[in-house]
């Protein structure tokens with residue numbers, strides 16, 4: 001029995017009073033769309049209202065940290081503050097070191113935003129060596145129906161309720 005994975009949720013959190021942002025890259029669209037769908041599916045299952053799920057897209061994963069911070073600020077200014085943001089990106093290894101540099105810098109910046117903004121910023125970036133790895137983590141391959149986007153939706157609700 002594999003031990004890796006999130007396991008059962010501690011409890012079913014009620015997200016009915018939460019406002020959650022999703023910022024997604026557009027690179028590797030097929031996988032991105034499945035991950036975003038999975039995150040929204042779980043947010044809705046946890047009673048986050050459709051009108052309280054704010055979705056914006058950016059060109060690629062490199063833009064996620066800036067857009068995450070900007071979306072928090074934009075919603076604050078509109079007096080509709082976000083409780084958490086889920087940045088979603090899919091980075092696929094190419095033939096150069098471009099992948100490593102983007103993965104490393106985006107990961108560090110997204111982690112820093114949690115501390116800088118004192119708000120949950122969920123890590124929704126797949127850093128994959130092959131297309132098959134990416135598809136498997138979005139529930140798009142025969143080898144896996146698990147969609148990591150659903151875990152990210154659940155994490156956003158749990159972190160918002162526990163620590164906001």
Ligand SMILES: O=Nc1c(NC[C@H](O)[C@H](O)[C@H](O)CO)[nH]c(=O)[nH]c1=O
Pocket residue numbers: 025026027028059060061062063089090091092093098102
């Ligand atoms: O190169 N590969 C990828 C990528 N490059 C674009 C980068 O994120 C950015 O949008 C541009 O450099 C412009 O700033 N962005 C991804 O999300 N996944 C990739 O696999």
